[in-house]
Amino acid sequence: MVGVRDLDPSASPLDYYGYELRRLREGAGLKQSQLGDIIYCTGSLIGQVENTKRVPTRDFSERVDAALGTDGHFSRLVGLVLRSVLPTWFQAYAEMEARASYLSSFQPQLVHGLLQTEAYARAVLGVWTEEGLDAKVAARLERQRILDRDNPPLMWVVMSEAVLHQEIGGREVMRDQLAHLVALRRREWVQVQILPYEAGAHAGLPGEFNLLRFDDDPDLVYTEDFVQGYMTANPQAFREGSLRYDHLQAAALSVEESAARIARVMEERYGEHPEPDGRAVA
Helix, strand or coil: CCCHHHCCCCCCHHHHHHHHHHHHHHHCCCCHHHHHHHCCCCHHHHHHHHCCCCCCCHHHHHHHHHHHCCCCHHHHHHHHHHHHHCCHHHHHHHHHHHHCCEEEEEECCCCCHHHCCHHHHHHHHCCCCCCCHHHHHHHHHHHHHHHHCCCCCEEEEEEECHHHHCCCCCHHHHHHHHHHHHHHHHCCCEEEEEECHHHCCCCCCCCCEEEEECCCCCCEEEEECCCCEEEECCHHHHHHHHHHHHHHHHHCCCHHHHHHHHHHHHHHHHCCEECCCCCEEC
């Protein structure tokens, strides 16, 4: 077992989290099993987090804060921990994504990560290996928190109709994901357009891309392949990306028509029709 004195709290956010959890738990005079009883988990889980063998979730952190009276200390720290779980090459983009005032994206194959349900994200992230899957899913859900802020970024996503038909994670997972997309109509700052099959050849054929706009920083273009991501603030690249995106929006169905197309796919593939709040009814 790794003792608290063996942890270097400056080594990583996860090491610091584990160090602080053990320090404050012991300061409160609690054994691991006692803290576990208070926050409805096992003492073994407490030990695994303290020893950096397990990545904490936001829910875990909020319960620890409540139990130890740490005034949101772990709830604030867990964001850094979960961001450190992301691939090294993706972390810089995630930081910029969280600061952007306007996000626009073209997605030809998958639902955008910020709009994925937990089950859909689990199926996507676990396609190659389930090693560290819980932490990866938690990190993706953490990224989505920017859409719940008091002043969220405006997010506009154009997705190929193929995304609606590519069954990820099985029928139930995909049905719930489509219902979630329909329910996004309730969010003023999130807009989804579907690029229909009938659009034919289009400006997004080279692949997915993201455009990030900022109030005080240079705008960015982000693309990725199966190895890593590429981010640039080159004005000409952003200009070309913006033009491509304008063409994609023009070729896509309207926001209202897109919601109807998603609902139609749900009904045709799963025999269910979603209500405006996204709940599926037979």
